[in-house]
Amino acid sequence: QFASLFSKPNAESGFNQPAAMLNTRHLVRRTDAGRLDTLPAAPPTPVGAARSVVEMESNRPTLAMAHERTTDTANVAVAASKDSKAAQGVTVGNGDVLIAAITSCTNTSNPSVLLAAGLLAKKAVEAGLKVQPHIKTSLAPGSRIVTEYLTETGLLPYLEKLGFALAGYGCTTCIGNSGDLTPEINEAINKSDLVCAAVLSGNRNFEARIHPNIKANFLASPPLVVAYALSGTVMRDLMSEPVGKGKGGKSVYLGDIWPTSEEIEKLMKYAMNGKAFRANYAKVKTEPGKLWEKIRGVSGTTYTWPASTYIAEPPFFKDFAIEMEADHADGTGATGKNNAISVKGARIMALFGDSITTDHISPAGSIEASSPAGLWLQAHGVQKADFNSYGARRGNHDVMMRGTFANVRIKNLMIPAGADGSREEGGVTLYHPSHRTTDSVIQKMPIYDAAMTYMAEGTPTVIFAGEEYGTGSSRDWAAKGTQLLGIKAVVARSFERIHRSNLVGMGVLPLQFKPGESWHTLKLIGSEIIDVIPHPELKPQSEAKLVITRADGSRQEVVVTLRVDTPIEVDYYRHGGILPYVLRQLLAA
Incomplete structure (x- = not known):
């Protein structure tokens, strides 16, 4: 074989x-x-x-x-x-x-x-x-x-x-x-x-x-x-x-x-x-081991976060507001930001093939020295010999978000194939400036770097993929990292069950192509601008409209299926994810 x-x-x-x-x-x-x-x-x-x-x-x-x-x-x-x-x-x-x-x-x-x-x-x-x-x-x-x-x-x-x-x-x-x-x-x-x-x-x-x-x-x-x-x-x-x-x-x-x-x-x-x-x-109880016995907990009403490259305060509640943003018909919220329903003016972060696993999305193994995560660790005084692994550093979002889509074997098909049909491997993408000018240049860069640039510009991003997106281990960081990179939607031919649910739980919209359709049939190349417009009522598995604006100004509309599958998932998504939903429920109690 x-x-x-x-x-x-x-x-x-x-x-x-x-x-x-x-x-x-x-x-x-x-x-x-x-x-x-x-x-x-x-x-x-x-x-x-x-x-x-x-x-x-x-x-x-x-x-x-x-x-x-x-x-x-x-x-x-x-x-x-x-x-x-x-x-x-x-x-x-x-x-x-x-x-x-x-x-x-x-x-x-x-x-x-x-x-x-x-x-x-x-x-x-x-x-x-x-x-x-x-x-x-x-x-x-x-x-x-x-x-x-x-x-x-x-x-x-x-x-x-x-x-x-x-x-x-x-x-x-x-x-x-x-x-x-x-x-x-x-x-x-x-x-x-x-x-x-x-x-x-x-x-x-x-x-x-x-x-x-x-x-x-x-x-x-x-x-x-x-x-x-x-x-x-x-x-x-x-x-x-x-x-x-x-x-x-x-x-x-x-x-x-x-x-x-x-x-x-x-x-x-x-x-x-x-x-x-x-x-x-x-x-386990009678002989727990000397190292285990040396562990001492902390006390107090709030946790004091140490200066550590292993654990850090996560940013999931950074912009939390007790009240949800109002929904506007034009797809914007009360503050002018994209709300929890529609996505407007999004750039394509990646075009993936079939069977993109959670290991592709959020690797758990070794950290490459030249990767965004490796560079961040070195900048914080960590030597390569002490990098450990993504799995060991899952308590630090700065490492994990830089490791999202950083698998050394992942292939972003936005990057043109070589003369022999081979594809470049690694978490790279083509960054398209949000405000094109005559001297605008499309740049190849790590997905993390492109994500930070798009977020600084206020530009949302989307992912396109094939069959079985998110297959493999039910790794929560595959969804958390996606959200932290500012990716608002993933459009795929099919999803692995747990990862689809995790995406909704992090406020990322999973959308599924109709049978026979894919980003290949739509002839997407990565330079397009994408609007995602679900039905205002946002019912489970309802239809949503995908509006594609190409570089030449032409537009195409495609109907996709909203893979928010249950009423409670609709609530999670409207609140921006399960974490703000639960916190609002607790504060309202």
């Missing part, structure tokens, strides 16, 4: 790469002295010991270690023997597995697949298979009980021998907290535009969620995660091709190491011990 997707165009969910480049290999950069420029090795961790989040972030495989062990890795194609080819060092190519993770969600509550992963690891070690040392492997269960029964069954040491040592309990690789790859591998990927892979046992594989430089992300069961880590590539069909070379250069197939149902069942008694579960969860 990967091979067929490699050269397919982006429009067909492919990677748009030349087929001739599929099997090329690229040597990872070395210094003139023959040594590798690597990050310092992390301090050694005792086998089986828990690792803190900080250590997990810094615990990256070093290429120095990779080169030291290259000739000892029997199942690595580029290092099968101690010849000059092995001495050349580590190479990377398309389809290479660089991250393999058994993660906390979805599968780690299923003891049969965790035991299967351990049994597969045991058989693989006994067969002489090894994982390439530059592959980032990790085990992050959702519960301590998992490591208890893996220890009792004697399987944890085998997983650890293959690199699947305990990284921590909770969200790690599946939400982008794997830590970085080595700088040399990142450089090789970017320089050669490689499509490398991650294999994980979670339930999310959206673009750039796992790692910004890993474009192919595959979901698999825990035993298959281990198998693909051993294989080192997703280019190999493990149903018919060997996983790798074992002792004596013998080919080892998946069937040779796959555990039987009987083997798994024999160990299930260790995982289904009710007494162990009760004892483990009792420790």
Whole structure:
């Protein structure tokens, strides 16, 4: 499947790469002295010991270690023997597995697949298979009980021998907290535009969620995660091709190491011990941990906001008024601002395709140094090594609004395609000056920068998208960030249920095209001015009028469906969102 997707165009969910480049290999950069420029090795961790989040972030495989062990890795194609080819060092190519993770969600509550992963690891070690040392492997269960029964069954040491040592309990690789790859591998990927892979046992594989430089992300069961880590590539069909070379250069197939149902069942008694579960969860109260016990709350009638880049007073009530603005027939409120019903004179912020996920809208993973959020953090004295992630900084709106639409893989189709049909990736847009003059210039800039410029001009903005807008995790910041960027409406062919509701809850109008219509059929290019005029009564799922004014002055009207689906959502929207609605209800009580 990967091979067929490699050269397919982006429009067909492919990677748009030349087929001739599929099997090329690229040597990872070395210094003139023959040594590798690597990050310092992390301090050694005792086998089986828990690792803190900080250590997990810094615990990256070093290429120095990779080169030291290259000739000892029997199942690595580029290092099968101690010849000059092995001495050349580590190479990377398309389809290479660089991250393999058994993660906390979805599968780690299923003891049969965790035991299967351990049994597969045991058989693989006994067969002489090894994982390439530059592959980032990790085990992050959702519960301590998992490591208890893996220890009792004697399987944890085998997983650890293959690199699947305990990284921590909770969200790690599946939400982008794997830590970085080595700088040399990142450089090789970017320089050669490689499509490398991650294999994980979670339930999310959206673009750039796992790692910004890993474009192919595959979901698999825990035993298959281990198998693909051993294989080192997703280019190999493990149903018919060997996983790798074992002792004596013998080919080892998946069937040779796959555990039987009987083997798994024999160990299930260790995982289904009710007494162990009760004892483990009792420790939450009796042994909360020293760090937890050190936490001290604050007292007082109001909260004093600290000077922090992690938490800040949100601006959602900044312009709050007890009375709602009056509605005018011309789409303006009593103060002359756009009211909570109509949107007038809006510019298009982005033209998106299908399946724009909440990860595209509000990424939770790593923060790029050159992104608006990264620049803001640096301006506030935060070093890149201390950026942490968007998810960790969700309490600071200054970071999160700058991260909205900042996914490194998102494609704004307003930006013209390249000669080969490729699309620029990243959260950029074309800013169109609201008041055109002879010397007005259309500028390409980050979506955040354009949003701030439009808001300073008093110009609302809208988003156009395809099918399944907002699919994925029910991430509230995907709606909150949209509102903070001054985006008043999202017009799409269809919406994911929860994100649609969240948009209404933040006072952003979701509008759905009629069947057969889209921004493509309307031939929108992003230079148009948009008016949104719902029916004055604003009934659930009523019709609204979309008025498109093109650059040449021509106008077109299109009927769309108002995706405010319930009477209470109508109230939320009229009040500008659920937060001002609830506050007005409390003040009126």
